[in-house]
Amino acid sequence: MAWAWYRADEIPSQQLGNGWLTIIALGSFQVATAMLGMLQPRKWREQSVKFLQNLIELLLISLAILCLNSANNVLWILYLVPIVSAIRFLTDNKRTIVISAAIVMATLVGFLSSSRLLDAGVPLIITTFGTLVLYVLRRLSINPSALVDQKTEIAQILDQYPSGICVIDQQRRLVFVNSSLVQQFGSWSPAQRCDQYLRCEHANCLVCQHPQQSISRQNLRLPNNRKVPFSVESRAIADGQLLLLFLKPANAIRLDLYEHLLHAIVEGNEQSYRNALSRFLDSIRQDFRAETAAIFWLVDGRLQRDICSGPPLPFTEYYEPGQGITGLTLISMADSQRGCTIVVNNLGELESASISHSLTETSVIYPKYHEHYQQALPSRQVRHLIAAPINGRQRIIGVLRLVNHLDQDGKPDDDGFQRFHETDLNLICERLAQALEYREFYLEQQRQLDEISRFYRIYAASTQGREVFETIVKEALNAFSDASKCEIRRFDRFSQTLTV
Known part of the structure; x- marks a missing residue:
């Protein structure tokens, strides 16, 4: 003009x-x-x-x-x-x-x-x-047509990504689905909407309605109709024309390691059981991107650290109920025998602060171990902590605790542990409690079976005319493995003496 x-x-x-x-x-x-x-x-x-x-x-x-x-x-x-x-x-x-x-x-x-x-x-x-x-x-940005053609370089790169990836357009129609997602949800067609292919719990999920970068949790149904929670990260690409979705199953229990733990329990070998439990703890630390993870057992009314994953912690650690955040998990309501999960982030800024609980108030940082952790951890800091109780049916078995949520560079991030981390850890602790109670039940059944077998062998010896006393001595030595010798002495009333 x-x-x-x-x-x-x-x-x-x-x-x-x-x-x-x-x-x-x-x-x-x-x-x-x-x-x-x-x-x-x-x-x-x-x-x-x-x-x-x-x-x-x-x-x-x-x-x-x-x-x-x-x-x-x-x-x-x-x-x-x-x-x-x-x-x-x-x-x-x-x-x-x-x-x-x-x-x-x-x-x-x-x-x-x-x-x-x-x-x-x-x-x-x-x-x-x-x-x-x-x-x-x-060429400095992603062209939408680069994803439509499955033979382009960027499509082949995304196809090799181990987690699920899909790209949708503004009408929520599928543009690209990588092979990892195809293996879980089956084949797809460009005419399908994302909620139809992924079978979202809610057709109008917030991930599609708000294309800004975000991470959310969505319940999706697999072809076998099993509902699985997924962590969904969305990113707008191609100048907002497309939405890139990263779909990863939520942090949950690894079934192969859980089954290995159950097999170790059935084998009855203590070392195999501890090795399986250590591998199980390692997988939890890696999935949650925690700097260190530990299992505490509740023994004689207090928590004591037994198994840990991550950098070595060359010091013993135990908490009375209500001591520090870890001990606070044992404080429950009067009518409940179950502990509660505690999540605290930005501990570095709250060293002198306290956290309010329904029944008590405790120091956020338990100074007895704070310096030890600062020296032992590679990050030299304690910023995030999540502690979840391992609740049995009638008692608290222990506590599973994670320290410091790490970013991609292995440094404590700014966000820490989120709500979905708490949900996932509670689910894992619930399954772990079932395995531990099964182990206690299995050991008790084995002990009772051994006692019955022992008495049966003694009874069989007495009915078959064999040496009963020798059988009793042998079974007693088997029952008390630490004993080196067993004797049966007969009391003579007339001489008031004991004879072998």
């Missing part, structure tokens, strides 16, 4: 009038499309709408240049506006049509409105060179 006003004296009145009408129409059209984008952003981004918008813009720009008789000025740059829109929003076929139409129309308008052949080549050079520059700049 400023250029038309500046060159008004050089343009015939009839052409100037038509030019002003075309400029007003172009401006009104731009304002209308901008308002549509604000009021109905999804509709504004649809392929058919953007394609029609770009063609109308090309027509109005061409009419404006013809009416204003301009073949040697900056108005040719206006052709780059629909080209930019096509590169950004349209897919292959429609994008190609718009870009080709822009270059052809600019060239034709240049020939029609120019008086010299050299001036006629200006629009062709500007639109072609501008398109090349835009394509080069576009």
